[in-house]
Amino acid sequence: MSRSSITAAVGAASSAFLLLVAMPGSASAATGQFRYTYTTAEGYEAVGFLNNPASGECTNLPAPGSAPGAASRAPQNRTDATATVFLDADCEGDTYYTLPPGTGASDRLLLRSVVFS
Template sequence: MEGYEASGFLNSPPSGQCLNLPGVGEDNPRPAHSPKNRTDAWATVFTGTDCEGDSFPLRPHTGGASERLKVRSVVFN
């Protein structure tokens, strides 16, 4: 993945289910960054896969974080 950066979206994500973000699992040393939440639900992003590690909540519609926040999974409430 060296030298490659991509944007991704989750369309109509299920509520209450942990989702590992595509392309940033344990096999890839580079996590995702700059998460944004444009859904109607609160989202909690996690530094590890399987919704483990440190977490950060993102409010509905406008929630987001900077490039400094590195994430690998998310759950929508």
Template sequence: MHLRHTAAAAVASLALLFATPCPAAAAVGEFRYTYYDDFGNRAPGVLIDPDSRDCHTLPEVADPDTTEPAFAPQNLTGATATMFTGPDCDGDYYSLRPGGRASDRLKLRSVVFS
């Protein structure tokens, strides 16, 4: 009798193990920011469902020699965003919780999501 209960518990445990979904590989939602376009006008930028744990250099402001950094980020994802002042997640960094917003004073060129 005990052997049947033990075997049933083991089978149930294995079923739960394989039924559990893998952790998400994306920060679901949008990460918004503002940057200056080639004409000096404010323009909106967005990353949609960005991959987690990968560095995302913002394409509009990737080159520090020719562009101003982005600013005023809004983290509308479900993950913490760590923003960097340089491209390739280099330089000073700041974190923004899910749902958080920062002012125009916060400058960034790249971001990684937890």
């Protein structure tokens, strides 16, 4: 190999390494979709969802057009992580339910927040 070829190879390898080091690490996320049902302020049924939700972070379930603080229901965990759903916001309170990957619950299960393992 010529000196210029070696220099070019070392330069390319160094550049690739610097790109890897400079890139921020991706946050751990559950792969898939988490779905839930809620009722709008007008009384219509709607479906909300979280795509590839972050793991280890509490998420208050958004329910656009619903009454403030209204509970959602009928969760469907179509992610590859366990979902723990809470009746209270901010993943607080003594009322919670664990949904393994690929499972769901009925309309009777009310929830306001969720955290994924």
